[in-house]
């Protein structure tokens with residue numbers, strides 16, 4: 001590890017490592033700083049990852065780290081705690097005390113899932129408490145699925161899960177009453193609607209039941225929740241960036257390739273695209289890496305022209 005890189009990538013999940021591979025393959029010097037807490041760490045398997053279907057998420061990232069390092073990227077386990085701009089680029093401070101400089105910064109910091117505050121949700125998160133029917137819906141197909149409503153998206157989420165099981169119960173909890181059209185659809189599909197606040201999810205080594213405050217108990221095998229998705233954007237704010245609001249949380253706005261409004265700062269993966277899965281996050285990392293290299297080759301070419309002109313200029317007397 002040195003103190004100066006073409007690019008510092010903060011976050012070594014799918015997005016950050018893919019950016020590092022792309023940049024390394026373009027012979028850019030890259031540092032990846034990773035705190036080692038990928039969002040899907042609680043899940044035993046990652047699905048819809050073409051060619052690696054059902055892979056252990058940590059095994060996938062270990063392979064990605066090896067691939068990035070194979071192209072010369074330096075990957076360190078640490079947390080970036082500050083970022084600021086100086087004349088010669090961006091300066092990133094790590095919790096371990098290192099200070100590194102870069103021409104470009106990629107924020108691949110992911111997001112934080114803010115879970116509903118119901119006992120049992122956190123304990124079973126990533127196992128039989130899930131949020132994404134595409135990630136883990138198939139695993140609970142045909143089982144007894146509850147949906148914990150906390151927003152007006154719950155009816156849509158319920159329909160997605162009803163596609164996978166004919167035993168689905170929508171617990172209205174803190175969510176709004178479904179609109180008439182939604183209620184008609186849910187009832188026509190045999191979805192049970194349960195009104196009342198959920199007190200807890202009963203579980204031992206597996207989820208057992210949803211228990212309401214009035215004491216009523218409903219046996220379930222899985223529960224779907226809708227976390228609030230909050231982009232990990234502290235460094236972006238420190239650099240003067242503004243966080244954007246989304247119906248499902250917050251995100252760092254960017255161009256389709258990942259360029260942000262803050263010069264030199266790029267973003268990829270869940271920090272900018274709350275719905276991106278592993279494949280989409282990796283693809284965004286590749287795009288950001290390519291976009292940055294594209295910028296740097298032009299910057300390098302302009303610098304080369306300036307040097308050539310200086311060399312040709314008559315020496316001043």
Ligand SMILES: Cc1cc2nc3c(=O)[nH]c(=O)nc-3n(C[C@H](O)[C@H](O)[C@H](O)COP(=O)(O)OP(=O)(O)OC[C@H]3O[C@@H](n4cnc5c(N)ncnc54)[C@H](O)[C@@H]3O)c2cc1C
Pocket residue numbers: 010011012013014015016033034035036037038039040042043045046047048049078079080081108109110111113125126132134135136232235268269270271276277278279281
């Ligand atoms: C329970 C669960 C199951 C999922 N299952 C699937 C699935 O089956 N298939 C699928 O495609 N998707 C799945 N996903 C979504 C998947 O986790 C995300 O798409 C993916 O992790 C996004 O990649 P990322 O690189 O943007 O962020 P992350 O993977 O979250 O990586 C971000 C990294 O940045 C690090 N970081 C953050 N801030 C800093 C900092 N300041 N300094 C240093 N490091 C920092 C974090 O520690 C983390 O390692 C699941 C999500 C959840 C919550």
